[in-house]
Amino acid sequence: VIWTRMLILIFGSTTFAISTVLTAFMAGLALGSFTFGRLIDRRGKPFMTYGLLELGIGAYALLAPTLFDSLVPLYREVWLRFEPSFFAFSLLRFALLSAILIVPTFLMGGTLPVLSRYCVRRADLVGCDAGTLYATNTFGAVLGTFFTGFVLLSTLGLRTTTLLAAATNLTLGLAVVLLSRATRETSAASAQPAPASPSVPQPSTINHQPSTIFVVLFCFAASGFAAMAYEVAWTRTLSLLLGSSTYAFTTMLTTFLIGLSVGSFVFARLATSARFQGVGMLAYLQLAIGILAFLTTFLFAKLPYTYTVLFKRWGAHANETALMALNFAIAGVIMLPATLFLGGMFPVVVRICATNVVRVGKFVGDAYSINTVGAILGSFCAGWLLIPTLGILKTLFLCVAINLILALVVGLVARDLTLGMKGVLCVMTPVLLYLVPHAGPDWNALLMTSGMYKYASEIEDYSRDAFYKYTEGDYDLLYYKEGITATVTLAKEKARDNIWLATNGKIDASSHADMPTQVLSGEIPLLLMDNPQDALVVGLASGVTVGSVLQHPVKSLTAVEIEPAIAVACTYFGHVNFRPWEDPRFKLVANDARNYLLVTPQQFDIIISEPSNPWMTGASSLFTQEFFKLGRSRLKPNGLFTQWLQLYGMAPPNVQALLRTFLSVFPHVLIFETIEQTDLILIGSERELTIDAARIADRMKAPKVQASLARVQVADVFQLLTYFKIGTKELVTYAGQGLLNTDDNELIELQAPKNLHANTRAANDRLLAAATAGILPYLRNYGQTDAERAAFLAKLAEANLAKAKGPEAARLAKASLAIRENPEARKVLATPVEPADPANDE
Numbered sequence: 001v002i003w004t005r006m007l008i009l010i011f012g013s014t015t016f017a018i019s020t021v022l023t024a025f026m027a028g029l030a031l032g033s034f035t036f037g038r039l040i041d042r043r044g045k046p047f048m049t050y051g052l053l054e055l056g057i058g059a060y061a062l063l064a065p066t067l068f069d070s071l072v073p074l075y076r077e078v079w080l081r082f083e084p085s086f087f088a089f090s091l092l093r094f095a096l097l098s099a100i101l102i103v104p105t106f107l108m109g110g111t112l113p114v115l116s117r118y119c120v121r122r123a124d125l126v127g128c129d130a131g132t133l134y135a136t137n138t139f140g141a142v143l144g145t146f147f148t149g150f151v152l153l154s155t156l157g158l159r160t161t162t163l164l165a166a167a168t169n170l171t172l173g174l175a176v177v178l179l180s181r182a183t184r185e186t187s188a189a190s191a192q193p194a195p196a197s198p199s200v201p202q203p204s205t206i207n208h209q210p211s212t213i214f215v216v217l218f219c220f221a222a223s224g225f226a227a228m229a230y231e232v233a234w235t236r237t238l239s240l241l242l243g244s245s246t247y248a249f250t251t252m253l254t255t256f257l258i259g260l261s262v263g264s265f266v267f268a269r270l271a272t273s274a275r276f277q278g279v280g281m282l283a284y285l286q287l288a289i290g291i292l293a294f295l296t297t298f299l300f301a302k303l304p305y306t307y308t309v310l311f312k313r314w315g316a317h318a319n320e321t322a323l324m325a326l327n328f329a330i331a332g333v334i335m336l337p338a339t340l341f342l343g344g345m346f347p348v349v350v351r352i353c354a355t356n357v358v359r360v361g362k363f364v365g366d367a368y369s370i371n372t373v374g375a376i377l378g379s380f381c382a383g384w385l386l387i388p389t390l391g392i393l394k395t396l397f398l399c400v401a402i403n404l405i406l407a408l409v410v411g412l413v414a415r416d417l418t419l420g421m422k423g424v425l426c427v428m429t430p431v432l433l434y435l436v437p438h439a440g441p442d443w444n445a446l447l448m449t450s451g452m453y454k455y456a457s458e459i460e461d462y463s464r465d466a467f468y469k470y471t472e473g474d475y476d477l478l479y480y481k482e483g484i485t486a487t488v489t490l491a492k493e494k495a496r497d498n499i500w501l502a503t504n505g506k507i508d509a510s511s512h513a514d515m516p517t518q519v520l521s522g523e524i525p526l527l528l529m530d531n532p533q534d535a536l537v538v539g540l541a542s543g544v545t546v547g548s549v550l551q552h553p554v555k556s557l558t559a560v561e562i563e564p565a566i567a568v569a570c571t572y573f574g575h576v577n578f579r580p581w582e583d584p585r586f587k588l589v590a591n592d593a594r595n596y597l598l599v600t601p602q603q604f605d606i607i608i609s610e611p612s613n614p615w616m617t618g619a620s621s622l623f624t625q626e627f628f629k630l631g632r633s634r635l636k637p638n639g640l641f642t643q644w645l646q647l648y649g650m651a652p653p654n655v656q657a658l659l660r661t662f663l664s665v666f667p668h669v670l671i672f673e674t675i676e677q678t679d680l681i682l683i684g685s686e687r688e689l690t691i692d693a694a695r696i697a698d699r700m701k702a703p704k705v706q707a708s709l710a711r712v713q714v715a716d717v718f719q720l721l722t723y724f725k726i727g728t729k730e731l732v733t734y735a736g737q738g739l740l741n742t743d744d745n746e747l748i749e750l751q752a753p754k755n756l757h758a759n760t761r762a763a764n765d766r767l768l769a770a771a772t773a774g775i776l777p778y779l780r781n782y783g784q785t786d787a788e789r790a791a792f793l794a795k796l797a798e799a800n801l802a803k804a805k806g807p808e809a810a811r812l813a814k815a816s817l818a819i820r821e822n823p824e825a826r827k828v829l830a831t832p833v834e835p836a837d838p839a840n841d842e
Helices: 002-011 015-043 046-082 086-119 123-156 158-182 210-242 246-270 279-313 320-343 345-353 357-390 392-413 419-439 452-459 464-473 515-528 544-549 564-577 593-599 619-623 625-633 652-665 693-699 703-710 717-721 728-735 747-755 761-771 786-802 806-819 823-830
Strands: 475-482 487-493 499-503 506-510 534-538 556-561 586-590 604-609 635-646 668-675 679-685 724-727
Touching: 002 015, 002 046, 002 086, 002 158, 002 593, 015 046, 015 086, 015 357, 046 086, 046 158, 046 593, 086 123, 086 357, 123 158, 123 246, 123 320, 123 345, 123 747, 210 246, 210 279, 210 320, 210 345, 210 357, 210 392, 210 452, 210 487, 246 320, 246 345, 246 747, 279 320, 279 345, 279 392, 279 419, 279 452, 279 464, 320 345, 345 357, 357 392, 392 419, 452 464, 475 564, 487 564, 499 564, 515 544, 515 604, 515 635, 515 668, 515 679, 515 693, 515 703, 515 717, 534 544, 544 556, 544 564, 544 604, 556 564, 564 586, 593 619, 593 625, 619 625, 619 747, 625 635, 625 652, 635 652, 652 668, 652 679, 652 728, 652 747, 652 761, 668 728, 668 761, 693 717, 717 786, 724 728, 724 761, 728 761, 786 806, 786 823, 806 823
Parallel strands: 534 556, 534 604, 556 586, 604 635
Antiparallel strands: 475 487, 487 499, 499 506, 635 679, 668 679, 668 724
């Protein structure tokens, strides 16, 4: 878990990059299991060997952070040389990852066969003992995943958690080595054979045909393929229901591992009975896996409403424990039925194959390694090929079909199944294979991507009919794609001309409520800077920001978007985004933005970062100090870095921490509030930032800029400047001292999800409003004479008054009167202000 989080910061969080990390990791496990399974049978002293393996893993864990950091310059060089060739670059990236992960994963892979060699004492108990070891090992992974995700990372951070894990390995390894030296080590080599029974044949003495063993191992590999494909597809489904926070992913992985652990433990105990030891048992397991996985797909359409009902009933709105329990319950309903039987595969397979207790290391190592190879293929194919081409539901149907076919194939070679039972399998399997695609449920895209993990608190009081009207009845689906990295939904409201774009159920862009942020994120930095030439935008979304930038005379604009499906969805916003894909200055890069900035040598005048929310895994790495430093390193001298930031769903201390983090990299910052109590635009630079009113007004005369700003009803410089919120001096005081958001502590990624359903917008806005001194300290060149300056400030005061920004209007009116008496400023001061109604759209 920790190493994956570290490595994706270097190699990127694209699906292909993550798949490469997982492939390299699991390949090491498979190779280690295969190799040590054979070595330990010949070498002996498995307990001592296990201790040495743990010592090696712990020693490497201590070096891992330093080794990972050393990869950065090498990775950058590889990218610069081979990036135009996708195949060559991908191959070299895999080589780099393999080189860095092969040692620890090779050692990790050896632990199970080595321990099995030590613990298994009787041939008739090999399935029980090896299965119990596997269950115990998997349960350790459950504890590690749970406590790392929910406790350790938030209290210790990445590097300290790594040190703790290393210390655990070293302590365990040292204890085992010392214990082994202090005692006379015995193992299965000196174990006694099982007591014979004249009435019950011992399965250990059954010599299966090589062809049967081949079928069993092939089944186990294919089962590993299906298991990982299930895990990927279930995770994609549950991310629509539980969200994309680190806690949601921890919940999913923990639940999946619980199923494997419990299933392995149960069937390890059952493996002592002759009825559960034959090849036929594998057929029953595969049949159960396929049927249960298929049946759970009928629950998908019911879960969004169920989630909302339980969300209210359990009080999850303000109770972290209740929300965690709800997420585990939803994940358990989907994952546990089939994973219990997936977990049962290992002890049954080992019991069938391990006919000689002296060679148990080889049998366990072979079984584990071949299953891992299948898992590698399943993970890669599901994420990279099956889901993008078939979709989540059909990928699950394909996995169900694999299990059903495996049940038939294994059943036909099983000597312990009667001819009648084989006949039943021959009839049942084709029938089920037909029913899966024809009688299976439909996938309701609007319902499944309704984002209840985010919006449940807003509609928890809705009736059933109102719920379904809200989630699907009020919209027409325009575009839907289960992409490589995310599920993208595009819909149009029936009641008004508004198109919205959602990623994994969270609305990230629209042609109505989000327009001020989308337009002004591109317009304000371009108007503030003198003659910008090259710009970079992080996140394409609706394309409105990109289109805004291209209304200015820049030479080039690069947009980095991690999900290719977004590029298609963007075309539906052509009526509001000026169709940027038709502009020759525009270049779209399909990559993780952080990874792109890490490797590209290009420098930019302006970088505009508009990722999704900072509580989301992946996007959260685009809000850390390290990312801001990376962005600064890619700016030309006096360049501007623009960062979108939300005020909703984050407690004031979280917002302050992000502002502190931004200030730690960019000492000069101006903030504009584009949507009241909702969105901020942070503009940072290493140079002092001021607002040149005359230059802005002059640039706003350009017809293209006028047309761009007209989309958000900004007609002049006065209306534009009403969006100003706070400047550097006051911001430093407001942000205060405290923790920064870093790659190591992941402060916002771990804290922000806890406030996802809290109403924090008003509090955040109120604190910022109380801290600001207004725009005046940063306003320059707004008149040549006193009369012009007084008139300008009076008009700006009137514009603020029109937007119900009373305190700022009063500040400007008083400043105008201090320069020169005028009736316009007097009128502003005499006018009562009605509070603005903040936008409800997020």
